[in-house]
Amino acid sequence: MDIPERLARHPFCADMTPAVRERLAACAQEVQFEENAYLLRQNAPAKTFYLIEAGQVEIKIAGAATGHAPLETLSAGEAVGWSWFLPPHRWHFDAIARVPTRALALDADCLRSAMDADSAVGYAITRGLLAVLAQRLQATRMQLSDLYG
């Protein structure tokens, strides 16, 4: 299966037009991570946007009090990392493959250029990111509210 087809199967891109997906495909390549490999490192430059196809990734915060505790786990069909989208383009958290993981890696410079050059691409990606952010914000609020009493 080629990259545009794989993008079409990923929920992040499912609602995008073929033309937008073609543009994204030009920025994408497959990457594989071994168990415990880092996708992102806290405070490192944010250069890549990942769409998980298989495996599991945990988002962790490194800090003395928390002991590198996992904040969230992400699985196939989810996106990893949005700090590439907004300055200062540095990762806020670590992301580590919990099991062997396969993803599509989209180059951040390439994505930002495509978004600047074509408003349709910019809108589609921004909308997709906003949906991810909204979901994460809602999940965080639920976690903070101690739902289970």
Place this chain on the structure above:
Amino acid sequence: MDSLEDLDAMSVPDDVLMPTPWRIVSRRDETSDGAVFTWQLQPEAGEVPPFRPGQFNMLYVFGVGEVPISISGDPEESGRVMHTLRAVGRVTRAMQTLREGEVVGMRGPFGTAWPLEAAFGRDLVLVAGGIGLAPLRPVVCYAMRHREAFRRVFLLIGCRDPASELFRDDVIAWSRRPHLVVEVIVDRGGPAWRGHVGVVTKLVQRGGFDPTDAVAFLCGPEAMMRYAVLALQKRGVSEDRIHISMERNMQCAVGTCGHCQWGRYILCRDGPVLRFDRVTDLFDVREL
């Protein structure tokens, strides 16, 4: 009301309101702090009445009070009744101090049951939050005994942290069964936790069930159920295939005292299990 006959027709038989003695034959802590614990109870006399998954009993600590507690045991296991309790109030804290061999009062079972038959031949999705797993455990026991009854069973469990996970040995055993998909997610996993971290709605979002032909049973705090319903709806599960278990201040358990009224429902009689499309207008009314 015209006559004494009418009054008689409305009256409740004494034996329904009279607790009978049951002995605690085993007690097991479900959480390390002992705040959640499971009892196996045997009657001091007579038979164990049959129950349907989702129903509850009224448990009575002599001289302290009575509380409604869902039955968490296997509906096809005879001779005992299993209850899982959390010590949160005066009565349940008193129950926490009781040991094996002591006697409590019980009456029941009461209330509506999970509509298992609505899920026959379909995907059954069980969404449990915290101690909400206890009223769903009998459904899992049923599914274990009757694997042909459902196409697939998905048990999605959310809890605060790994230490508050209930029925841990059962969950491990269930997860080894091929027709049962078991996923556990915690709000806060420590560095040693290797499972999912996040909210239970996430398990609904990515669950492998067929939303067009799935029936969902939800049990947990109301806020959790509200978000889980939203996630199910987003997946395409219609409201008439979602069932929830509601809790209120049940006292008489036979629909006469009105303490557990929730809008047009008396939950001890009309609930605790209700079909969601019948309660959508009540679900977000805060004063009810």
